[in-house]
Amino acid sequence: MIISLVGYMGSGKSHISKVLSNKIKFKLIDLDRQISLKNKMTIPEIFEKRGEIYFRKQENEILKEVLSSSEDCILSVGGGTPAYFNNMEIINQHSESIFLRTSVTNLTERILKQKDKRPLVVNIAEEDLPEFIAKHLFERNIYYSQAKFTIDTDGKEPEQIVDEILTLI
DSSP states (O other): OEEEEEOSTTSSHHHHHHHHHHHHTOEEEEHHHHHHHHHTSOHHHHHHHTOHHHHHHHHHHHHHHHHTOOSOEEEEOOTTGGGSTTHHHHHHHHSEEEEEEOOHHHHHHHHHHTGGGOTTTTTSOGGGHHHHHHHHHHHHHHHHTTSSEEEEOTTOOHHHHHHHHHHHO
16 A cells, blocks of 8 residues: 655645654655755755656656555645646656645745745745745645545644544545
């Protein structure tokens, strides 16, 4: 079984996938990390040197590779992954998909702490960030909402979210 976590940057996909992986002893695959390893560059470097289109093609290719595996794993995908190509359809066909839904307020708070490591928001002024996130989230929700399951993460500890995931699947 493959369990895919989708959601906006800062929704907790990386952290929740680690906790879930440890709890059920499934291999953890972080899609961005796989792209980074294959290209021998960080994600910001790929965006800077090769551009977003190159990155999105790599993302789609590696997503298909991971999802074609019969190995049990937890897959954490980038926030934009579901919005490109037919990625969300592929994710749903080959895994149990879970949307980690998080409020704009919580996303803003989390993203501000790592702003320099986030290529999409690094050049956005701090005061403009909530509006950017709200607009971006609105555009991407059509894809995220196609996930088989949705979990609201606000006000919950990682363990609670993991338990909810296990109850759903």
